[in-house]
C-alpha cells in the first residue's frame with residue numbers, strides 16, 4: 001500500500017457568511033500528482049492557503065508526514081516540507097532570478113542573520129553553497145541562462161518556472177502549484193507538464209490546481225473536484241470526467 005503523505009478531514013473555512021470550504025477531506029499519497037479542479041470561486045486557492053498556513057481553518061484535521069499541521073504558521077508548514085507557488089505570481093520583481101531562488105533557501109539556512117552580517121567563514125561557505133544550489137535549481141527548471149536577469153524582465157512562462165525553482169529551494173516533500181500554466185501558450189504548457197513529471201520522478205509529490213482540463217486529465221493520478229466549497233467528486237481522471245455532477249458543475253461537456 002502506498003503511504004499517505006497528507007491527510008485533511010472536516011476542514012471548514014468561513015469568511016463572514018461565506019462558507020468557502022465546507023467539510024473538505026482528502027488524502028494525498030506519497031509520489032502522486034494530485035489534481036484539484038472546479039469553477040472559479042470554488043475554494044481551490046482557499047484550500048491551498050489553509051494547507052500552507054496562510055489561512056486558519058475554523059474546524060478540521062490536518063496531518064502531513066505524520067505531523068499535526070492544523071492551524072500551524074507558514075514557516076512551520078515549510079519546515080514540515082510543503083512548498084507552494086501562487087496563482088498571482090509573487091516574485092521579488094527587482095531582484096535577479098538567482099537572488100529570488102536564494103531567498104527561498106534562506107528559510108533553512110543555519111548561520112542566520114548575525115552570521116550573514118559578520119561574514120563569518122561558516123556564513124561565507126553557506127552562502128557559496130546557497131548560490132550553487134540556486135544555480136542548479138534554475139538549470140533544473142530550464143532557465144539557467146536567465147540567472148542574472150531581474151525577475152520582472154522574465155517572460156511570463158519563465159516567471160512561473162522561477163516560482164517553482166524558488167519553491168523547490170526549500171526542499172519540499174510536497175509541492176503545491178496554483179495554476180502554474182495560466183497564461184502559457186501550448187508549447188510552454190507542454191514543457192511545464194514535462195517539468196512536473198520530472199519533479200515527481202525525482203521524489204516530490206505534487207498537488208496541482210489547473211483549469212486546463214486536458215493537461216489535468218493527462219497528468220494527474222487522481223483528481224478532486226470542488227464546487228461551492230464542497231468536494232463533489234474524487235477519483236482517477238476517467239472517473240472524474242465521466243461523473244455527471246462534475247460535468248454539470250464544471251466540465252460542461254465531457255472532454256475527449
Ligand SMILES: Nc1ncnc2c1ncn2[C@@H]1O[C@H](COP(=O)(O)OP(=O)(O)OP(=O)(O)O)[C@@H](O)[C@H]1O
Pocket residue numbers: 015018020038039040041042043044045046047087
Ligand atoms: N480572504 C478572503 N476574504 C473573503 N473572501 C475570500 C477570501 N479568500 C477567498 N475568499 C472567497 O472564497 C471563495 C473561494 O475563493 P478561492 O480563491 O479559493 O476560489 P478558487 O477556486 O481558487 O477560484 P479561481 O479558480 O477563480 O482561482 C470566493 O468566493 C472568494 O471570494
Ligand SMILES: [Mg+2]
Pocket residue numbers: 044045046087
Ligand atoms: Mg484560485
